[in-house]
Amino acid sequence: MKIQAIATLASDWSGDCLGIGFFEDAVDLNNDLAQLDQRLGGAVQELISETEFKGKSSEQPWTRIAGQGPVRTIMLIGLGTNETFSLDQLRQAAAIAVKTAQKQKATSVALQLPLGNEDTTAAAQAMAEGIELALHQDIRFKSDPEAQKSGEYPQNVSLLGIANQTAAIEKAQKICAGVILTRELVAAPANVVTPGVLADTAAQIAADHNLTLEVLEREDCEAQGMGAFLGVSLASDLPPKFIHLTYKPSGTPRRKLAIVGKGVTFDSGGLNLKGSGSGIETMKMDMAGSGATLGAAKAIGQLKPDVEVHFIVAAAENMISGHALRPGDILTASNGKTIEINNTDAEGRLTLADALVFAEKQGVDAIVDLATLTGACIVALGNNIAGLWTPEDSLAEELTQASQQAGEKFWRMPLEEKYFEGLKSPIADMKNTGPRPGGSITAALFLQQYIEKTPWAHLDVAGPVWTEKENGYLNVGATGFAVRTLVNWVMSAAN
16 A cells, blocks of 8 residues: 655545545635535535535535546534644544444545644644554454455555655654564464564564564573563463564664663563453453563664663463462562562563563663553553553653554553552562552552662553554554654654
8 A cells, every 4th residue: 555645635535535624613625625516417516415514523524426427425524623633633533544444345445534623744744644543454464355355445545735744754664663573473373473573573672673682582681580570471381472673773872772672572460360350361461561662672773763772581381380489478579679469360460570670771862661551540540541650750751742642642640659568578579469459559669669760661561452443543443642742752852
């Protein structure tokens, strides 16, 4: 599929499907659209009148044009009010239009959307992102040949009324390549994506985009004292992999950053086994933090900002066997802190503990970790909003701006130090879980014990990494959540 931005307006475009955007209560046919309406025998105004179209964000009526005219299908796209308009509404509008065109097997599609007060370059990038992500379909595990055919449409998408935006579209496509990689890693079953496969994926990114890769095997991790990470993998037949992928710019980096992703490729709960109704069948997605980390690496490797970035994944399976970690065991992390295990199903924080210590040793200016860490975060914020914890106001602001630009929702949560009392152990430095109330907060406080002085933020992305409902550029399944936020954060550090 080819996406292009062209100066041509709707009145002069010819093709299969034309989408036209309107703000709410501003459904007027300007000179260009009046000419289009005349060219199509009044079809635009007729569609507006028959559907009582008002431009609300929930409205997307369409109709086929009779005869052999210049356009086969017209679609009206409501954008909501100009006052609440955002880049993400452009993404959503573009996504809805191309999905509709795909169902109609349209080969050529054009979109003419008002940009409000948005910068033209940012708007072109947002629309291209919406198009790329909406049309991505993960059909790797389907044998039906008919499933392959929908991906043939559309072949060309034109963004009308804007020109000279090739760079913005190419940037969007590079970022979306990272998002799609993440989606496919997270969606794949645990017998396909293993710790070794995550390491192989990192090796492919390094080879394709000139990054450097270090993979620590079990013996290497033992030498570095990574007892917390290694404790999680004791029962698995698959060896753990500690992955360190590094992007370095050609010149002196403006900043040095680290992104750390939880990489538990399957979480049985360990001896605290997840029972029926616990969602154990979904635990292939417990590596979504590492998926986003590697997706961001793929995008950054192509965008090449003047920022050094360390992508770190401690990959393991949490299984059961005679070798399994037991409740009551004590592990020692690589910074010397001891952990009494009171729940083997709170394993992600154990892998992240050693990963955060390792990240800080790289001498970076800031660290962001992300993980499908707690069900408590979903209880607090629902399925569409991720939690953000950091003691650093400036880092919180950077990530908030990056997420708003991406259209990905985060909410800053408190690091209530008093709650750490619930993690204290009479026989070790801490337990790995605290009381049920405030569970996502105590999880963040646990991770904070493995940071000494580097500015750090924790993102609990348990809710938004998967969706059961199609919504704009999000298809059912893995969403690729957080990749675009992470990329925006890194790219802003280069400015």
